[in-house]
Amino acid sequence: MTTMEVLQRTAAVKTIAAMQSTEAKSQALLAMADALVANTESILEANAADVEAARQYIGEVMLDRLCLSAQRIEAMADGIRQVAQLPDPVGRVTDTVVRPNGITIEKMSVPFGVLAIIYESRPNVTSDAAALAIMSGNCCVLRCGKEAWQSAKAIVDALRAGLASVGLPQDMIGLVEDRTRQGAKELMTAVGYVDLLIPRGGPGLISACVQEATVPCIQTGTGICHIYVHGEADVEMAVKIIENAKTSRPSVCNAAECCLVDRSIAPAFLPALKERLVEGRIAKGLKPVELRGDADVLAIIPATASVAEDYDTEFLDYIMAVKVVDGPAEAIQHIGLHSTHHSDAIITENIGVAEQFVMAVDSAAVYVNASTRFTDGGEFGLGCEMGISTQKMHARGPMGLMELTTYKYVVRGRGQVR
């Protein structure tokens, strides 16, 4: 099927998707989960073919992400079942006004219509994105990386069978079959067919979408996150938070990439940081963090000499840029210039300085005395996550079901004119 045919078929059923009751949507998701498990065999078969083909050109980490098992399929089904329990984001009246002329105006949440999701090689994104789309009253058109395509096809076939089993149109979930670059490009420019495009993946994918999309697009993911250690920080807390933010999962967007430290506390803090991230980790048999510091840092601890671009790099690795600053104003300015406005933190015992930082730092999530790793739909209590927006328009930070809706005004009168 051509991409345009997929788009047309999906757009044709979006009103049906939008008008389903909460119960109907929950039932649909449970049926999708059951169908996924019932089709374990065919999904594993498709996945084995993907893995076999990909083995020649992708590394072990990527291969592991691609690989499915009966347990992983069961976990995907459980993920869908959890989404089925979440509150319905559609049809909420968030504002009602009765105007002096007697017209009533309601502001009501409604689905976008068709969500397009472009992602890479993790097959679980297929079921996850589809479940979030259906539960928020949207349809979806999915486009996964070519190395996971057969798995995605088998998963989508199962999910569509689940929809059909409860009497809903299978076309509420579509898959782009064109595995060339053109398939993605067509989605990005399908004005009138795609109501919201959400890229999920690495920086290359995201910047391609942001630059080439002519449909509404959410910029997600890239995180150059900072932790600023203020002069009045608790050094032990600072070191503990930075270790967590840097090393608990270095490959994710909410991992910290840069540490700023006040000149006054640097002599006490930097040796403690090095002890925890380098020697301490080596002693535990863990991979140490490479610290890249400016001249002021190198005057206190041995480290790699940093270059300018280290302060603009999302390492996604056991590497951290470190810089000495002269107080909150310089830290805030540095973050303003170098942050991707994802998540930035201050460690301080001074409440006034913390508030100053909170107000002045223009990022999706601003932290005081906690790890940036909490920027996540689950951790924020949204129950799920379609991605983390780093833009300011529409949604910012973790996007849950509510962020997959827009609103409309419903105006009721008895013949009023202006």
Added chain:
Amino acid sequence: MTTMEVLQRTAAVKTIAAMQSTEAKSQALLAMADALVANTESILEANAADVEAARQYIGEVMLDRLCLSAQRIEAMADGIRQVAQLPDPVGRVTDTVVRPNGITIEKMSVPFGVLAIIYESRPNVTSDAAALAIMSGNCCVLRCGKEAWQSAKAIVDALRAGLASVGLPQDMIGLVEDRTRQGAKELMTAVGYVDLLIPRGGPGLISACVQEATVPCIQTGTGICHIYVHGEADVEMAVKIIENAKTSRPSVCNAAECCLVDRSIAPAFLPALKERLVEGRIAKGLKPVELRGDADVLAIIPATASVAEDYDTEFLDYIMAVKVVDGPAEAIQHIGLHSTHHSDAIITENIGVAEQFVMAVDSAAVYVNASTRFTDGGEFGLGCEMGISTQKMHARGPMGLMELTTYKYVVRGRGQVR
């Protein structure tokens, strides 16, 4: 000054603008209003030069929009003073969660930063847009049509003097001095300097912005608005609403352009419509509406034969396309295909059909038994309006102060890690 210099100077003060208290912002607006009136003479002088130059190439209606008087300047100042009284949209905590691990997460409204507003020849937009920007904690960079540029410059000079008089940076309000097409283009592509672009003007300006902007942009304005007269409509109410929606101000985006009528009621309704919009208006010495109907319409009343494109045209004139449909499903389908998703209405006494229409029509404002002309920030009770969004991302419908803000998450802990 080059456009890039204007952008850099504005961006440099956005944190200051964002951190002003409600009172400071109100005071700034009152000072801006006073400065506007105090500079009446220089503004009128600049405006006279604009009018003189423009007289050669623009028509009377446009010339009237361009023309200022002491009274109009006073009205502009009053407009600013009204905005100064509105509730502050910044710093509202719309959600607070305390997570099981003890971190607290607040969702807080914050300004975008720098708003860019590209508009045409109405000088009052200059003061209006600047006031809305400052009150919502934003800075603004304005770019007006070349025929109003001298007026805009004089107005901006006055507004900047007002800011300075209360100790705020004048650069919170910037004006693009490059009057060529390049000036607008630079604004549309100033990634990192412009946080939100809002075009205010005709379809040409808006589509240029939507197509060429690489900064976040709100699609505003174009309105192909429908009124569907259901078989169970009150004919008198329908005719009254359509007359208002079509003729009270045909040049605006919330004016109705197309009337759909059920086959069952067409024989009763169409003659009444023609009587009201054509003969009735002629008898009152008013301009009659040209009705353009399909074959079914022409079988009932004399009218111009419509062509396909009449159903996709924003006439902005005393012209209305009319079409007979076979019930709500066809009406909803027609609106889905031909509406610009601005404002669409149903006239019916049947509550069930009304609800069906409300749910299925995917427009910013959906009306039951009222005129589409109410889609307006003032009429909706927002107190002001920066424009009417016809997109689904971020804001939909009239944009007031709240829609000029985004939000951030503020996370506070005591050393929590994940």
